[in-house]
Amino acid sequence: MCPLCDKRCKVWLLSDTCLYAKVSILFDNEGTVMFAMFMAVWTTLFLEFWKRHRASYTCEWKVFDWCEEEEELILEIVNNAECAPKEHKHSYLRSTLVLILVTLILLLIIGLAHALVVFRVVATVMLAEGSWEFLSDHSNTAAVILGAVLHYFTITFMTWVNRIVSQKLCDIEENQSIAATERSFTVKMFTFQFFTLFSSLFYVAFFLGRINGHPGGYVRIAGKWRLEECHPSGCLTDLFIQMAIIMVLKQTISNVFEFGGPWFNRWLKRRRTKKLQRKCPHCYKKEDRQTNQREELCENCKLSDWLRNYRLNDVNSFSLFNEFLEMVLQFSFTTIFVAAFPLAPLLALINNIIEIRLDAIKMVSLERRMVPKKTNDIGVWTDVLEAIGVLAVIANGLVIGISSDFIPRLVYLYNYGPCANGTVTDMDCMAGYINNSLSTVYMNDQRIYKEFSPDQMVTPSGQNVSYCSYKDYRSNEDYSLTPQFWLILSMRFAFVILFEHVVVICKFITAWFVPSVPLDVKNQRLFDKLNRLKEELRSSEV
Known part of the structure; x- marks a missing residue:
């Protein structure tokens, strides 16, 4: 194989990448197409069941028809009965x-x-x-x-x-x-x-x-x-490595800072407020006890409660926003490039199992209580999640059709392989695929001689070679693109269009098949509306 860089890079053996190739075939195979389609439909199922879950709670809490802008107007009226609305x-x-x-x-x-x-x-x-x-x-x-x-x-x-x-x-x-x-x-x-x-x-x-x-x-x-x-074993290997490192680092370090930051701030506040502590007569009288032990054992001293609450970290409007943003970005990781990184859903599941406990500890013992706020949905985040679901269909179709070797293997199997004519039955139909996907250059070409020095054309065993191969579909004479390249390119785009249309149709069918609101919620709202209309009619008659 031709050198991958200038100067010190030398020719190398394709067999050196066998281990990477075996690993990459785990997520670059025929099953990847079905897995990507499943994940695209799963995003729709996830959102539909989330809407059903939300509808049940909004009906139970009587906030189904609640409007946030009306709530703001009510608060303005409470503060000033003569207030005027802020015009659009x-x-x-x-x-x-x-x-x-x-x-x-x-x-x-x-x-x-x-x-x-x-x-x-x-x-x-x-x-x-x-x-x-x-x-x-x-x-x-x-x-x-x-x-x-x-x-x-x-x-x-x-x-x-x-x-x-x-x-x-x-x-x-x-x-x-x-x-x-x-x-x-x-x-x-x-x-x-x-x-x-x-x-x-x-x-x-x-x-x-x-x-x-x-x-x-x-x-x-x-x-x-x-x-x-690209990586010698395929372009998907680079994407796999990139996503694995970013996702693992982001989830691990984010959890450390998300939990360690409030804990460290509380520790700093505890050190600053030690001089504000006063001895409480209702607490333990032993002078040799540490201050924090006395505060933990004291049940009747209000001062200790005040100090403990003061040391908690304050919360603001961004506290929940950061949680939403983190979850939505994680949702993007697990759907958009899932064809190249099938481990993303598993890593997200492990992260969420750990993070849900860390968030519980943080919200209960490290942060002050949040101010309750009425709402009936997650706002614009629902639209963002639906947009990610559509983008996931496009991205996964492009990853399978353009980045992976799925389409080139199919083209070779049915057009260029030993089984293309339908007569060979005693050999592997994919035999010769690797050699078919490689092009060759020779050192006697003046253009190649300028690219590679003679020192680079030495194998690891010390043998000088006069030619090398690279992964592409080009002519060995003038390096022009071969007809096989254009056939594969057309099949790639045809697959992307077909994949996207089929998956989008499946998503629409799934969204139609699973109602966004449960039947019991619909019936309960129907009876509520009927009772409300009856009461309004009685009051109008009176």
């Missing part, structure tokens, strides 16, 4: 300004994804030219891992930036009500976070290894560094 206003100037600023922020986020690409390219070259032999031999994989770690830190930093920017944009809009401001902030914050998390993943899934050129015509950054190629 629309400014094309403000809307245009917000649209321009949102576009600039999204371009900045996409630019950060490009910066990560440049980092991986430069890191690959530096690791290949380094003194560590192990990293030199696995420079591509090491660069992908370093890029994923850097991407996580970028996500952490941009979360803070995105929140500030979203708040400023909402201030510019000057929405009519608090509810409208919250909806606007939620949409902006989620959009920024989504692009921050997935812009780099979209590049790895759909562009990595497809825009880097070919031997004799490699695409280079600043005319110096070659664009990175």
